[in-house]
Amino acid sequence: MRSEAKRMWDRLETLGRVGRTAAQGLSRLAYTAADKEAQKLMAGWMTEAGLRVYRDSVGNLFGRLEGRAKDRTIMVGSHLDTVRDAGLFDGAVGVVVALEAVAALAKHCGQPAKNLEVVVTCEEEGIRFEKCFVGSRALVEGLTDAELDAEKDASGISLRQAMTDYGLDPRRVREAMRSDIEAFLEVHIEQGRVLEAAGVSLGIVTATAGQIVMEVEVLGRQDHAGATPMDLRIDSLACAARMMGCIEEYARALGRPAVATVGKIHVEPGAVNVIPGKTRFHIDARDGDPERQAKLKVAIEGICTGVAVERGCEVRVKTFLDERPVRMSSDMINLFKEVADAEKIRWLEIASGATHDAMVMARRLPTGMLFIPSRNGRSHCPEEYSDPEHILGACNVMTEALRRLAY
Amino acid sequence: MRSEAKRMWDRLETLGRVGRTAAQGLSRLAYTAADKEAQKLMAGWMTEAGLRVYRDSVGNLFGRLEGRAKDRTIMVGSHLDTVRDAGLFDGAVGVVVALEAVAALAKHCGQPAKNLEVVVTCEEEGIRFEKCFVGSRALVEGLTDAELDAEKDASGISLRQAMTDYGLDPRRVREAMRSDIEAFLEVHIEQGRVLEAAGVSLGIVTATAGQIVMEVEVLGRQDHAGATPMDLRIDSLACAARMMGCIEEYARALGRPAVATVGKIHVEPGAVNVIPGKTRFHIDARDGDPERQAKLKVAIEGICTGVAVERGCEVRVKTFLDERPVRMSSDMINLFKEVADAEKIRWLEIASGATHDAMVMARRLPTGMLFIPSRNGRSHCPEEYSDPEHILGACNVMTEALRRLAY
Numbered sequence: 001m002r003s004e005a006k007r008m009w010d011r012l013e014t015l016g017r018v019g020r021t022a023a024q025g026l027s028r029l030a031y032t033a034a035d036k037e038a039q040k041l042m043a044g045w046m047t048e049a050g051l052r053v054y055r056d057s058v059g060n061l062f063g064r065l066e067g068r069a070k071d072r073t074i075m076v077g078s079h080l081d082t083v084r085d086a087g088l089f090d091g092a093v094g095v096v097v098a099l100e101a102v103a104a105l106a107k108h109c110g111q112p113a114k115n116l117e118v119v120v121t122c123e124e125e126g127i128r129f130e131k132c133f134v135g136s137r138a139l140v141e142g143l144t145d146a147e148l149d150a151e152k153d154a155s156g157i158s159l160r161q162a163m164t165d166y167g168l169d170p171r172r173v174r175e176a177m178r179s180d181i182e183a184f185l186e187v188h189i190e191q192g193r194v195l196e197a198a199g200v201s202l203g204i205v206t207a208t209a210g211q212i213v214m215e216v217e218v219l220g221r222q223d224h225a226g227a228t229p230m231d232l233r234i235d236s237l238a239c240a241a242r243m244m245g246c247i248e249e250y251a252r253a254l255g256r257p258a259v260a261t262v263g264k265i266h267v268e269p270g271a272v273n274v275i276p277g278k279t280r281f282h283i284d285a286r287d288g289d290p291e292r293q294a295k296l297k298v299a300i301e302g303i304c305t306g307v308a309v310e311r312g313c314e315v316r317v318k319t320f321l322d323e324r325p326v327r328m329s330s331d332m333i334n335l336f337k338e339v340a341d342a343e344k345i346r347w348l349e350i351a352s353g354a355t356h357d358a359m360v361m362a363r364r365l366p367t368g369m370l371f372i373p374s375r376n377g378r379s380h381c382p383e384e385y386s387d388p389e390h391i392l393g394a395c396n397v398m399t400e401a402l403r404r405l406a407y
Numbered sequence: 408m409r410s411e412a413k414r415m416w417d418r419l420e421t422l423g424r425v426g427r428t429a430a431q432g433l434s435r436l437a438y439t440a441a442d443k444e445a446q447k448l449m450a451g452w453m454t455e456a457g458l459r460v461y462r463d464s465v466g467n468l469f470g471r472l473e474g475r476a477k478d479r480t481i482m483v484g485s486h487l488d489t490v491r492d493a494g495l496f497d498g499a500v501g502v503v504v505a506l507e508a509v510a511a512l513a514k515h516c517g518q519p520a521k522n523l524e525v526v527v528t529c530e531e532e533g534i535r536f537e538k539c540f541v542g543s544r545a546l547v548e549g550l551t552d553a554e555l556d557a558e559k560d561a562s563g564i565s566l567r568q569a570m571t572d573y574g575l576d577p578r579r580v581r582e583a584m585r586s587d588i589e590a591f592l593e594v595h596i597e598q599g600r601v602l603e604a605a606g607v608s609l610g611i612v613t614a615t616a617g618q619i620v621m622e623v624e625v626l627g628r629q630d631h632a633g634a635t636p637m638d639l640r641i642d643s644l645a646c647a648a649r650m651m652g653c654i655e656e657y658a659r660a661l662g663r664p665a666v667a668t669v670g671k672i673h674v675e676p677g678a679v680n681v682i683p684g685k686t687r688f689h690i691d692a693r694d695g696d697p698e699r700q701a702k703l704k705v706a707i708e709g710i711c712t713g714v715a716v717e718r719g720c721e722v723r724v725k726t727f728l729d730e731r732p733v734r735m736s737s738d739m740i741n742l743f744k745e746v747a748d749a750e751k752i753r754w755l756e757i758a759s760g761a762t763h764d765a766m767v768m769a770r771r772l773p774t775g776m777l778f779i780p781s782r783n784g785r786s787h788c789p790e791e792y793s794d795p796e797h798i799l800g801a802c803n804v805m806t807e808a809l810r811r812l813a814y
Contacts, residue, residue, distance in 0.1 A: 192634030209633055213679055223784055225668035225691045226616055226760030227599030230659040232784075237669055241651040248645045252637040261632035262644055263679050267672055272620055272689045274670050282679045284632045353633030377630055377639070 087384020193377030203371030222277030288351030332368025494791020600784030610778030629684025695758025739775025
């Protein structure tokens with residue numbers, strides 16, 4: 001392993017020991033002692049690399065290489081908070097790569113024209129608190145007082161209280177907003193199996209998919225399973241099964257990156273020998289393109305209405321969430337492509353199915369994102385794994401991209 | 408309303424007040440005080456009709472019209488125990504009709520050649536104890552000591568204890584077995600909507616359907632709903648939905664009385680944004696003919712295996728229950744048809760989707776069963792309703808059938 005790859009790997013392993021619970025699980029929830037300890041490790045490595053370390057009012061950690069123009073900053077980073085029973089790579093890999101890249105530039109290229117900042121965003125996963133992207137939103141959108149009080153963790157501790165306990169002053173959260181960031185870049189693991197299946201070592205993200213969450217309630221007629229012939233029943237679950245089949249077929253026909261998933265279903269009364277009178281299921285539908293995503297939503301609604309009519313059921317479709325896809329900057333996409341080609345790294349354009357800090361930033365700033373393949377597509381679990389060679393490749397592309405942007 | 412119809416209706420209403428809980432619910436569980444009170448009412452009406460009343464060692468209640476041949480008995484009846492929140496008709500209508508028929512024969516035709524007995528079986532529903540048909544099984548199969556101790560109600564009271572508390576001597580349960588019964592007849596509500604949909608007022612039961620209960624476990628791959636394209640996922644719920652669709656289509660194509668129902672489904676992990684790695688569902692499949700039912704079972708297994716292979720899932724199919732259909736006596740079916748035609752009552756042959764005392768008896772004895780239409784197919788609920796004219800029609804057919812059998 002090359003020394004850069006070895007250092008990044010060691011750092012991932014060191015970070016992976018912080019927040020380790022019992023057996024194999026890793027749980028480093030936002031604004032906890034484990035989270036602080038991980039940030040402290042990063043702060044130490046940033047200092048070693050000659051970066052000026054500081055923390056903002058919401059808890060984002062920065063390592064800054066001062067440029068000649070004080071008010072122009074290129075920012076690169078990711079998060080260190082994790083889900084419960086997490087793996088070593090989600091978030092951490094982006095932080096470690098960002099530091100490695102900026103440290104290399106500091107060492108070999110000296111002072112940049114623009115400031116180069118490594119950022120560790122303070123809360124991305126939305127696990128302890130339901131609100132996610134606290135750190136990145138604070139940087140470009142600003143947090144509100146209301147949400148600091150409204151968000152509570154499982155023990156009833158508010159986001160405001162958690163920040164205070166962490167040593168921050170929540171009255172000053174608005175001060176975290178930045179106007180000097182010219183571009184934001186992030187490396188992250190893919191969390192899917194697209195890159196692996198294509199046999200490439202790098203993904204260049206074109207967009208983060210939006211997300212539509214719908215609840216479909218199908219009302220049939222509850223009847224005796226033995227005494228009601230097939231031709232006289234109005235079975236809400238059989239109706240829902242047909243809807244699910246049509247929705248799956250439609251999303252498949254639409255082609256990548258369109259997806260539609262039913263992950264949750266509930267039938268009433270839920271007895272073996274009773275025809276379900278009511279079935280409720282949730283659909284998660286996404287696409288990387290706003291128009292296609294809107295089309296997907298209309299199609300799903302149409303399928304549910306159509307199948308219900310065909311089977312004499314009533315149906316109610318509620319949309320809980322309708323987040324539009326966010327496109328990455330085409331300048332950043334092109335920059336990554338050029339650099340990856342120059343480095344002879346095989347890449348693939350990919351829409352991110354998951355959401356990331358880069359999505360929040362891309363709404364306001366020119367933003368670019370790289371994906372590292374995930375072995376077997378596994379993520380948010382201890383089996384999460386990415387190849388050190390792929391990490392090094394992403395680091396090399398990121399280093400050169402930052403050089404072109406900041407020098 | 409004719410006087411017989413009025414008397415039966417009044418008795419149904421009187422019985423319906425016994426075991427009434429709070430609002431509209433009626434709960435008359437086996438071997439409870441309410442159950443005893445209902446039997447006491449029946450015993451009084453039997454005595455009024457000139458029948459000799461006695462109870463056997465398991466708690467079946469009889470009203471006997473002595474025939475000239477002491478060892479040959481024609482038995483007619485049903486049950487008085489109910490499910491929770493029951494209606495007025497399930498069970499009770501069969502008991503009330505049986506008494507009305509035998510009382511009419513006693514009054515107008517005098518002593519029969521064979522004994523005529525009205526029976527109130529003591530436990531049919533299997534609600535308080537899981538074992539159902541305690542009364543009818545005791546008559547023709549015999550209960551075992553082991554099951555008296557094994558069966559426990561929700562408070563941990565054994566069937567043996569419940570019998571003792573009811574005033575019975577469980578050591579003598581074997582004495583309930585009878586060898587003198589030549590035929591058993593039962594009237595019951597349909598509990599489905601077949602007769603109503605066909606516009607007839609009487610059902611002549613050809614068989615009680617068997618019941619197969621299968622559990623299907625589909626194993627796919629748990630993946631991120633956003634990051635896993637449609638063409639790379641192995642979705643256990645989408646696979647199960649396809650199985651359900653094929654099973655429904657097959658049962659429908661097989662035609663009445665074949666049914667297949669999925670009433671229960673569970674997905675794991677059951678989160679909106681996660682492709683379900685595991686889906687488990689239950690199938691209840693029935694038919695009135697043993698060969699057709701066996702075919703249905705093989706087809707369901709084949710569908711599950713085939714769809715799983717097509718979609719790269721693993722599947723495990725477990726059969727929990729495989730009860731064969733039981734045919735009613737063709738002699739009794741023909742007798743009912745002749746009598747109904749003579750009475751100018753419009754009837755339909757029907758396979759019972761639900762199980763009844765008559766099913767237990769039909770395994771051992773020539774048995775016949777009549778169905779009265781259920782309004783909207785409702786049963787096991789306070790909305791249960793049958794037309795007094797239909798009840799009277801069934802009573803007339805039963806009376807004449809009993810006359811032909813016993814005189």
